[in-house]
Amino acid sequence: MDNKLSILVVDGHEQNLRAMQDMLADTELQVLTAASGPQALELLLVHEVALALLDVQMPEMDGYRLAELMRGAERTRLVPIIFLTEGAPQPQCSFRGYEAGAVDFLYKPVDPRVLRGKIEVFVDLYRQRRQLAERIAAYERLARTNALMLAALSHDIREPLTVLMLNAEMLIRRSELPSLKQAGARMKAATTMLRRQVDHLVNLAQLPETELRPRLARGDLSRLTQQRLHASANEALMWAPSSLASAGDTEGEFDAGLVAEAIDHLLLQAATHAGDRPIRVEVDGTTRRSLLLRIGFDGVLAEPAALYLFGPGSTVEGIAAPQVGPGLQGVERIARAHGGSLIGSSPQGHGTRFELMLPRGWAELG
Template sequence: MARRARSYSGASHVPMSSGEDRGRECPETAWACRLPGAPVRDIRMNDWENDVADEISVLVVDDKPQNLLAMKALLADSGLRVLTAESGPAALELLLVHDVMLALLDVQMPGMDGFALAELMRGAERTRHVPIIFLTAGSQESQRSFKGYEAGAVDFIYKPVDAHVLRSKVAVFADLHRQRLLLAERIVEQERLARVNALMLGALSHDIRSPLSVMMLNAELLIRQTESPSLQKAGQRVKAAAMLLGRQVDHLGSLARRPCELLQVQPVRGDLASLAAQRLDVESNQAVMWVPPAFERLGDTTGDFDPELMAQAIDRLIIQGATHAGDCAIQIQVDGSAHRSLTLRISFDRVLEPEAAIHLFGGTEPVSGMSSAQVGPGLEEPERVARAHGGSLIGASRARQGTMFELLLPRLQSER
């Protein structure tokens, strides 16, 4: 639970004492209107353990001052800050400037009773999730309890209050609150580390692409200028290796570029090549192809994946490939030669027009040279499927290389 700042833009200072300015007109209305605009302050790892004790507060609301004094005395040794209010409006004013981890509300109060106060708290974003325990001197009637739970209560304490019961319940909620704060700290830190990792991967990818580009250019020169067959083969091997490394770097950049809302995956062991071959035979996919496709299977293509989601991704890739390839044949390759991954690759020799490249690969201009391959709106759905499996999807359209979509999956979901 993130802690909020102590000031609100456009709002006058609200006294911390519950006894001041109680005659202010409609404080509950002002409270409800001003809460949604309250800013949120990030919690930092280095100050949480030092100031968390000062920040944990419990609110006690009772119309009898002697009861408030008794509650403060009972909770004096709890290490918590006890805020008290003698009415619902006074409690709402306190909630404007204090974050509380628990509210103890007297049910029977003149004017705004505990149930009405609880409903107002549940109606505001800031206090919607504050646990509420009702204090009541009435009988333990099921109807009254039912109304209290409908108003948002998590428990009832009946008067006269048992000191041991009160302290035990408050301690439980205090521990839960500390755990929520610690969890929020860790989430913030993990998000920060994820951003740092993404920046580092982006920088490393850029640094790796520069020497890869040099390798590819020199390999191409070697292939074209030498008359030795052995040197030509060596140049072709160097070029192929550089292209493979470039695609792997593109996959790393794809995974680091941005988070993606993951789908629910139900993986089973299956053969990716067999699934791709089945989707090629589907009538709707056959209808968009101008010429028969070329299909190739390499190595062991079995792995763990969700067959329904993967079929949808393959259909989308086939349709996009066939649509933009026109009268060029598309090549579909399922590569299982790697030990830990499977690769589905769809390619054709045509270079995309700028508008089509932007639609499929994103950005404001088509991807060219050794720049990072991206995925645009036309490939968002298969990319989501790849991400849900712990993999990635990249694509590129380049002169002398044509257009390629490549979906990379981990072979085993247990190794994600």
């Protein structure tokens, strides 16, 4: 059996079946023919069809009854049906055909060009529906695979983090050297944040896109950013003092919990790659419709780090939705859930910068 799409033609007259086969001989369609309703049902048990052309007047079972049986079966309930009949147009016949589930009702003789055009439309729709079903099935398989890999990966990450946490605590408690105590405290804080980010990313990855719905409430982005900067887990990550500058009205409507997690993750990435360079944080509320959070530092990312954070594509300054790498996907998803965006760049001579944009919400209407 080849991979041609099939259509079913049911007609009580053999010459009509041959004429339909001849008319569609130059197409890539496989034309299945049946001289009665029972023969058509037997074919439908074996073949999947993109369209059914049914003659109304047939022996044993008329086209209306065949259409009702097709609509009542799970396998064929979505197959488009076009009725063909002889005689003068009669409104009651057309109404009955549409009530039986037909998508069209044509009277013989039918213009071959018109019929071929209708067939092409429904065959194209069938192809699109089948492609969509295949993509959904592939996405579901990928989602199941990703869930398994994510569970295994998170376990593999948590185990060494536990070991690091125990060793950091041992340095803090048993060392008499201040430098070692400080190193232990830094290690403990970084391990705590990494563990929290792993939990957060695992939770985000397990949620479908449509289920990440921020709980919007009035808040001050500058105040929230200051709180996260002074959180002990974040302060311990900084090799050099960080700075915070605010401008304009920094109040807006956002999910403080999700945005706090986004800020923490951006600070973690900045601290990881800034080294002993100071980190600059800015909250810009000078525009009417949006709030901007910028986190940056001097220095250009190495190629592996840039690939991890920004992905393989090149980023363009000012583009609202550039591609991001796996290191920023969680933050970018939070931004998109708010209707905002995340931009990252690390060009030569300009340093590295992350820019999170959030719509202001209620305030933009004031």
